[in-house]
Amino acid sequence: MSNQETTANFTTAEMEETIARISSHKGVEGVMIMNREACRCHHSIDLDEDKAKTHSAALSELTAKASHIVGLLNRDDELTFLRIRSKQREIMVSPDKGFILVVLQNPNVSEE
Amino acid sequence: MSNQETTANFTTAEMEETIARISSHKGVEGVMIMNREACRCHHSIDLDEDKAKTHSAALSELTAKASHIVGLLNRDDELTFLRIRSKQREIMVSPDKGFILVVLQNPNVSEE
Numbered sequence: 001m002s003n004q005e006t007t008a009n010f011t012t013a014e015m016e017e018t019i020a021r022i023s024s025h026k027g028v029e030g031v032m033i034m035n036r037e038a039c040r041c042h043h044s045i046d047l048d049e050d051k052a053k054t055h056s057a058a059l060s061e062l063t064a065k066a067s068h069i070v071g072l073l074n075r076d077d078e079l080t081f082l083r084i085r086s087k088q089r090e091i092m093v094s095p096d097k098g099f100i101l102v103v104l105q106n107p108n109v110s111e112e
Numbered sequence: 113m114s115n116q117e118t119t120a121n122f123t124t125a126e127m128e129e130t131i132a133r134i135s136s137h138k139g140v141e142g143v144m145i146m147n148r149e150a151c152r153c154h155h156s157i158d159l160d161e162d163k164a165k166t167h168s169a170a171l172s173e174l175t176a177k178a179s180h181i182v183g184l185l186n187r188d189d190e191l192t193f194l195r196i197r198s199k200q201r202e203i204m205v206s207p208d209k210g211f212i213l214v215v216l217q218n219p220n221v222s223e224e
Contacts, residue, residue, distance in 0.1 A: 058180060069170050070196065086191050
Protein backbone atom coordinates (compact mmCIF):
# COMPACT_ATOMS: atom_id res chain seq x y z
CA MET A 1 0.00 0.00 0.00
CA SER A 2 1.69 3.21 -1.17
CA ASN A 3 2.09 6.04 1.29
CA GLN A 4 -0.41 8.06 -0.66
CA GLU A 5 -3.19 5.49 -0.23
CA THR A 6 -5.57 7.08 2.14
CA THR A 7 -8.28 6.02 4.51
CA ALA A 8 -10.63 8.92 4.14
CA ASN A 9 -8.01 11.67 3.69
CA PHE A 10 -5.49 9.98 6.01
CA THR A 11 -2.28 8.87 4.35
CA THR A 12 -0.73 5.64 5.57
CA ALA A 13 2.14 7.58 7.03
CA GLU A 14 -0.28 9.80 8.99
CA MET A 15 -2.11 6.74 10.27
CA GLU A 16 1.12 5.04 11.34
CA GLU A 17 2.20 8.25 13.10
CA THR A 18 -1.16 8.60 14.88
CA ILE A 19 -1.04 4.95 15.97
CA ALA A 20 2.52 5.31 17.26
CA ARG A 21 1.70 8.53 19.15
CA ILE A 22 -1.39 7.08 20.88
CA SER A 23 0.32 3.76 21.54
CA SER A 24 3.04 5.57 23.48
CA HIS A 25 0.58 6.51 26.23
CA LYS A 26 0.84 4.35 29.33
CA GLY A 27 -1.90 1.73 29.59
CA VAL A 28 -2.70 1.74 25.86
CA GLU A 29 -2.77 -1.86 24.67
CA GLY A 30 -3.51 -1.21 21.03
CA VAL A 31 -4.81 1.24 18.43
CA MET A 32 -6.84 0.64 15.31
CA ILE A 33 -7.76 3.05 12.50
CA MET A 34 -10.19 1.83 9.92
CA ASN A 35 -12.50 3.26 7.34
CA ARG A 36 -16.18 3.22 8.25
CA GLU A 37 -16.79 -0.02 6.34
CA ALA A 38 -13.76 -1.59 8.04
CA CYS A 39 -12.35 -2.87 4.77
CA ARG A 40 -9.10 -0.96 5.33
CA CYS A 41 -7.56 -1.15 8.76
CA HIS A 42 -4.26 -0.16 10.34
CA HIS A 43 -3.54 -1.37 13.84
CA SER A 44 -0.92 -1.94 16.48
CA ILE A 45 -2.73 -4.83 18.17
CA ASP A 46 -1.12 -8.25 18.40
CA LEU A 47 -3.57 -9.88 15.96
CA ASP A 48 -3.13 -11.80 12.73
CA GLU A 49 -4.76 -10.29 9.64
CA ASP A 50 -7.84 -12.52 9.79
CA LYS A 51 -8.51 -11.61 13.41
CA ALA A 52 -7.85 -7.95 12.68
CA LYS A 53 -10.49 -8.11 9.94
CA THR A 54 -12.97 -9.84 12.25
CA HIS A 55 -12.43 -7.34 15.03
CA SER A 56 -12.58 -4.28 12.79
CA ALA A 57 -15.76 -5.54 11.11
CA ALA A 58 -17.39 -6.13 14.52
CA LEU A 59 -16.34 -2.67 15.76
CA SER A 60 -17.56 -1.05 12.56
CA GLU A 61 -20.95 -2.75 12.95
CA LEU A 62 -21.16 -1.74 16.62
CA THR A 63 -20.43 1.87 15.67
CA ALA A 64 -23.11 1.80 12.98
CA LYS A 65 -25.63 0.32 15.43
CA ALA A 66 -24.82 2.95 18.08
CA SER A 67 -25.25 5.68 15.45
CA HIS A 68 -28.61 4.15 14.55
CA ILE A 69 -29.77 4.24 18.19
CA VAL A 70 -28.71 7.88 18.57
CA GLY A 71 -30.69 8.66 15.41
CA LEU A 72 -33.74 6.75 16.70
CA LEU A 73 -33.94 9.06 19.70
CA ASN A 74 -33.32 12.22 17.66
CA ARG A 75 -32.73 12.36 13.92
CA ASP A 76 -30.62 15.52 14.24
CA ASP A 77 -28.30 14.03 16.80
CA GLU A 78 -24.93 12.39 16.01
CA LEU A 79 -22.76 9.78 17.69
CA THR A 80 -19.51 11.32 18.94
CA PHE A 81 -17.94 8.64 21.16
CA LEU A 82 -18.45 5.09 22.36
CA ARG A 83 -16.88 3.61 25.49
CA ILE A 84 -17.05 -0.14 26.10
CA ARG A 85 -15.94 -1.11 29.58
CA SER A 86 -15.23 -4.69 30.53
CA LYS A 87 -13.67 -6.34 33.58
CA GLN A 88 -10.22 -6.29 32.00
CA ARG A 89 -10.08 -3.33 29.63
CA GLU A 90 -11.70 -0.32 28.06
CA ILE A 91 -12.39 0.02 24.34
CA MET A 92 -12.82 3.59 23.17
CA VAL A 93 -14.32 4.22 19.75
CA SER A 94 -14.12 7.63 18.14
CA PRO A 95 -16.07 7.76 14.89
CA ASP A 96 -15.24 10.48 12.37
CA LYS A 97 -16.62 11.26 8.89
CA GLY A 98 -14.59 8.71 6.95
CA PHE A 99 -12.83 6.62 9.56
CA ILE A 100 -13.07 5.12 13.02
CA LEU A 101 -10.33 5.35 15.63
CA VAL A 102 -10.32 2.57 18.24
CA VAL A 103 -8.09 2.53 21.33
CA LEU A 104 -7.79 -0.47 23.67
CA GLN A 105 -6.69 0.55 27.13
CA ASN A 106 -6.00 -1.05 30.50
CA PRO A 107 -7.97 1.28 32.82
CA ASN A 108 -6.01 0.12 35.87
CA VAL A 109 -2.74 1.63 34.59
CA SER A 110 -2.67 5.32 35.50
CA GLU A 111 -1.00 7.94 33.25
CA GLU A 112 1.40 9.43 35.96
CA MET B 113 -48.79 -7.53 34.52
CA SER B 114 -49.05 -8.64 38.19
CA ASN B 115 -46.62 -7.14 40.67
CA GLN B 116 -45.01 -10.49 41.06
CA GLU B 117 -44.12 -10.78 37.36
CA THR B 118 -40.41 -10.37 37.27
CA THR B 119 -37.76 -9.37 34.80
CA ALA B 120 -34.98 -11.63 35.93
CA ASN B 121 -35.69 -11.51 39.71
CA PHE B 122 -36.92 -7.92 39.61
CA THR B 123 -40.57 -7.45 40.53
CA THR B 124 -42.50 -4.78 38.67
CA ALA B 125 -42.70 -2.73 41.84
CA GLU B 126 -38.91 -2.89 42.25
CA MET B 127 -38.43 -1.84 38.64
CA GLU B 128 -40.83 1.10 38.99
CA GLU B 129 -39.07 2.15 42.20
CA THR B 130 -35.62 1.92 40.53
CA ILE B 131 -36.85 3.91 37.54
CA ALA B 132 -38.37 6.60 39.78
CA ARG B 133 -35.21 6.86 41.91
CA ILE B 134 -32.85 7.22 38.92
CA SER B 135 -35.25 9.54 37.10
CA SER B 136 -35.14 11.94 40.05
CA HIS B 137 -31.48 12.76 39.35
CA LYS B 138 -30.97 16.08 37.58
CA GLY B 139 -30.24 15.72 33.88
CA VAL B 140 -31.76 12.24 33.57
CA GLU B 141 -34.10 12.24 30.59
CA GLY B 142 -35.32 8.66 30.86
CA VAL B 143 -34.70 5.21 32.27
CA MET B 144 -35.35 1.80 30.74
CA ILE B 145 -35.12 -1.64 32.35
CA MET B 146 -35.50 -4.62 30.08
CA ASN B 147 -34.65 -8.27 30.09
CA ARG B 148 -31.66 -9.26 27.95
CA GLU B 149 -33.88 -10.22 25.00
CA ALA B 150 -35.74 -6.90 25.33
CA CYS B 151 -39.10 -8.60 25.16
CA ARG B 152 -40.11 -7.11 28.53
CA CYS B 153 -39.33 -3.47 29.11
CA HIS B 154 -40.25 -0.85 31.70
CA HIS B 155 -39.35 2.73 30.97
CA SER B 156 -39.94 6.33 31.86
CA ILE B 157 -39.17 7.70 28.40
CA ASP B 158 -41.77 9.62 26.44
CA LEU B 159 -42.24 6.89 23.81
CA ASP B 160 -45.25 4.96 22.57
CA GLU B 161 -45.13 1.19 23.03
CA ASP B 162 -44.02 0.45 19.47
CA LYS B 163 -41.13 2.89 19.72
CA ALA B 164 -40.23 1.56 23.15
CA LYS B 165 -40.02 -1.93 21.65
CA THR B 166 -37.89 -0.71 18.74
CA HIS B 167 -35.51 1.15 21.01
CA SER B 168 -35.19 -1.65 23.56
CA ALA B 169 -34.56 -4.21 20.81
CA ALA B 170 -31.85 -2.01 19.29
CA LEU B 171 -30.23 -1.44 22.70
CA SER B 172 -30.39 -5.14 23.49
CA GLU B 173 -28.69 -5.96 20.17
CA LEU B 174 -26.03 -3.30 20.77
CA THR B 175 -25.30 -4.76 24.19
CA ALA B 176 -25.01 -8.26 22.75
CA LYS B 177 -22.65 -7.03 20.04
CA ALA B 178 -20.48 -5.17 22.56
CA SER B 179 -20.33 -8.35 24.69
CA HIS B 180 -19.28 -10.27 21.60
CA ILE B 181 -16.44 -7.83 20.89
CA VAL B 182 -15.21 -8.02 24.49
CA GLY B 183 -15.23 -11.82 24.16
CA LEU B 184 -13.36 -11.67 20.82
CA LEU B 185 -10.45 -9.94 22.52
CA ASN B 186 -10.49 -12.24 25.55
CA ARG B 187 -12.91 -15.08 26.15
CA ASP B 188 -12.64 -14.71 29.94
CA ASP B 189 -13.52 -11.03 29.90
CA GLU B 190 -17.04 -9.64 30.44
CA LEU B 191 -18.83 -6.45 29.40
CA THR B 192 -19.60 -4.28 32.45
CA PHE B 193 -20.71 -0.93 31.02
CA LEU B 194 -21.40 0.83 27.73
CA ARG B 195 -21.43 4.61 27.26
CA ILE B 196 -22.78 6.09 24.03
CA ARG B 197 -22.06 9.79 23.73
CA SER B 198 -23.74 11.93 21.11
CA LYS B 199 -23.89 15.66 20.49
CA GLN B 200 -27.09 16.02 22.50
CA ARG B 201 -27.09 13.26 25.13
CA GLU B 202 -25.41 10.34 26.79
CA ILE B 203 -26.86 6.83 26.82
CA MET B 204 -25.50 4.63 29.59
CA VAL B 205 -26.08 0.89 29.40
CA SER B 206 -25.46 -1.33 32.40
CA PRO B 207 -25.89 -5.00 31.56
CA ASP B 208 -26.56 -7.45 34.37
CA LYS B 209 -27.19 -11.22 34.39
CA GLY B 210 -30.85 -11.14 33.46
CA PHE B 211 -31.60 -7.54 32.61
CA ILE B 212 -30.23 -4.35 31.11
CA LEU B 213 -30.53 -0.94 32.71
CA VAL B 214 -30.42 2.03 30.32
CA VAL B 215 -30.24 5.67 31.41
CA LEU B 216 -30.59 8.60 29.00
CA GLN B 217 -28.92 11.72 30.32
CA ASN B 218 -28.27 15.29 29.26
CA PRO B 219 -24.55 15.61 30.02
CA ASN B 220 -24.73 19.40 30.03
CA VAL B 221 -26.93 19.48 33.15
CA SER B 222 -24.72 19.24 36.22
CA GLU B 223 -25.88 17.45 39.40
CA GLU B 224 -25.25 20.40 41.86
